[in-house]
Amino acid sequence: MRRGLASLGVPLLAALLLSAALSTAAPFGAPAFAVTPQERLADPVLEARARAISQTLRCLVCQNESIDESSADLAHDIRVLLRQRLLAGDTDAQAVQYIVARYGQFVLLRTPVEPATYVLWYGPGALLLAAGLSAVIWLRRRPGADAPASVPPLTDAEQQRLDHLLRDTDP
Amino acid sequence: MIIEAGHYALILALFVALAQSILPLVGAARANVGWMAVGRSAALTQFALIATAMAALMYAYITSDFTVVNVIQNSHTDKPLLYQITGVWGNHEGSMVLWVFMLSLCGALVALFCDNLPAELRARVLSVQGMIGVGFLLFILLTSDPFLRAFPPPPNGEGLNPVLQDPGLAFHPPFLYLGYVGFSVSFSFAVAALIEGRVDPAWARWVRPWALASWCALTIGIAMGSWWAYYTLGWGGWWYWDPVENASFMPWLIGTALIHSSIVVEKRDTLKSWTVLLAILTFALSLVGTFLVRSGVLTSVHAFASDPRRGVFILLLLVVVIGGSLALYAVRAPNLKGGGLFAPISREGALVLNNVLLVCGCATVFLGTLYPLFLDAVGGPKLSVGFPFFDSTFAPMMVPLLLAMGAGPLLAWKRGDLAGALQRLWATFAVALVVAAGGLVATQGARVLSVLGIALAAWVFTGAAVEWAERVRLFRGGIGETWRRAINLPRAAYGMTLAHMGVAVTVAGISASSFAVENIQLVRVGGDLPIGGYVLRLAGVDKMPGPNYVADDASIEIRRDGALVATVHPERRFFPLQQQTTSMTAIRTNLLADLYVALGDRDANGAWTIRAYWKPLVPWIWLGAVIMACGGMISLSDRRWRVGVAARARGRMLAQQRLQPASGD
């Protein structure tokens, strides 16, 4: 059934897609659009912590949205849960760990740096280095990119004319 | 009858494409003029046939013909006419028809406008286009036929997803596909050049307009998609590094590299095999993007239905098209002899730097997008890669690119004088420093990275302006000379200046994202919400029926210093057919900042959640993209691209000479 509904799809608000797939009608609990005033904690420091952490937790039914942004019911539930944990005295790390213990590492938007992800995190830098080096080596390996000795130097007038031509006919 | 005609048209188009693939290619190898000419007529016929198919499908939608399965799945009689039409491509099958429509359009344009190409080259280009057409038409006819029928027809259809019933999103696919498919032409040119074994500056001059036009279309398509997300999703997000967003961004990055490196081929006859590779890779990325979206290997908000058969077919298509062209590259590219030499510090050198950074940036996006897939496929843990990764890896790569953009155009070809160029950029340095200092003071050192981003944007913008000023000898040669030079500057020069300025504007808009201010409150009717120097008052919320929805329409008055500035109407629309709610945010912009208002739920006490944001410089993100595209289009109108002009003028002259009696008679 879920697949059948998915086949209607093209760009979708994923939260709405999956909510629709999971429930033919939601007469109560219409999607709440992201953080609602009712969810907010009274203590501004705790609330700020909650918002900051929420932005690093993935909404599992929306792909690529954080729970802070998402309007899905599950996102709402986890936002509330997070605030409960902070109220109970958890540190940021403990609150996050509580959620990761239940939903797995996939819930972390910031991919952890571990052996399985070394290629991911260090790959781009390594690639840039390799590409840069290749370009430099290629530039240096070509024969006589600097002054070819057999050609007589240009006179001043010729050089001026050349500069004029080169600068004025370019895109 | 019309549906059958459309279906047959597609089948015929397949056979025409087959002919277009084989005959001109063989003709070029055997110097058979007749067979080479088949390319032209086949391309035009193919376009006519696919246009017919497209028209037939549109007709089915407009008349709500529910004997067609595709119409049942995606349409409904209550749907407004605009979305009846644009809904044609709002689903997998219809969008594939749009794809081949664009492909055949490009083929037809090549056939019509490339008369000045050598016959063999044109024949080979059209042949490769034909081969791509064969692949996609087979794909459609075998796995994604939009003309499948259902009897008896149901009384009504399942409707178009409410989220797609929006003008911005309705037109986003055509631009995007024009971009993706347009790069097939530069791909065809690259493959044709490899078959011929020759890449020369003339080749680059023919390829560049196609690459540029595709780039413009892709820029607009991506910008539209991003802008749609911004005004629809309710909190002002506009880029998620979603796999399908990345799938459009990657060809754009390589396409940008292609445009720049083809300049080097044209001017200096070097970087040839590299440019050919870029042309192949750009289209390859378009195809990989198609694969990602339609095969089900990646989950994405954008993904079409996953059907393993389709996935396998596209994979085979990838192997044949890309594997084939890369194999050809491996064999033939070593024979392409380079020409011009240049010093590392030169305009060519700067363009090499441009290419290195763009390609590495693209590889980074590629890695981030596909890493979860790679790990998962080999049984590793399920991880997610999100914006923290891209912010730490992609963004820093763009910084040296933006810096180089200011200085690069000032370097001379072959051997540039970096010190001299930097000296001439003193004004640019000064402006960037002033902006940075001003920004740091204004934000009290709170958001250093954003301020630096804006300073970088100022650097690029002023650098482009300074380069133009240099060329027209502003303040140095007198008004007359400046005016004369400005008039005579080739349009491509203005195109570059404008496009680079567009990049600066977009970068400024992106950097300013962190300056946004948010206020989310429960507000009763008559209540106030302050935001960004304005006060919003909820005047009332009315129920308004629409053609296929019921909306809660809020009237919100925006006041500044007590005076009424505007009244906006954010809405929440409920579509009873699909049981879905979408939000229509209200955005009031003065092009310098957006006041963004969205309506949330009503609570038990009758108070409404209002989310208000003040976002400075955010409209510049899309404004910049439009400026970039304009720059590209101005560049396209440069008369030097009309290579045929010189040939035709010479032809006319020769003809006239023949007609006139010789002077000696």
Added chain:
Amino acid sequence: MRKAFYLLPLLAFLTLITWFGLALRPDHDPEILPSALIDKPAPVFDLATLGGGPNLALSALKGQVVLVNFFASWCAPCRVEHPILMRLAAQDHVALYGIDYKDRPEDAKRILAQLGDPYHAVGLDPDGTTGIDFGVYGVPETYVIDKTGQIRKRFVGPLTEQALQQELLPLLKSLNAS
């Protein structure tokens, strides 16, 4: 040597294709999140039951292989899998318990009366806390819990005939034997 460089793009591409091919394997669904609790003790729960009577608690379920099925009256795919659950219950391979997720008890009673009740007991989780403890991210989800109270497998989405025959029943057999 230089010519070898020109082969690099092709080789990189072929590697990529291999990976894509692996990802297209039919038994492999990228949408499904693996449970974080596999081979870990099931979360403790003690819920009021539908129809009164003693609470449904994890402790009471130890010593036997159980299936815990999260469902709701508002969940359409749950209806799709319902006949399979009824069959499972009838064949008595395993003790099937239900948890009614974010639902009203009267609605749950109604659909069980309508479609049949395959469960030994149904726990009520009106605010979804037990669901969060299990890592539920949608309904229906079915958890296989072994005799020592450890979660062995999770099925996301409606149980299909294929999943039943090829994965669930063999697993139950091996767990019952141990």
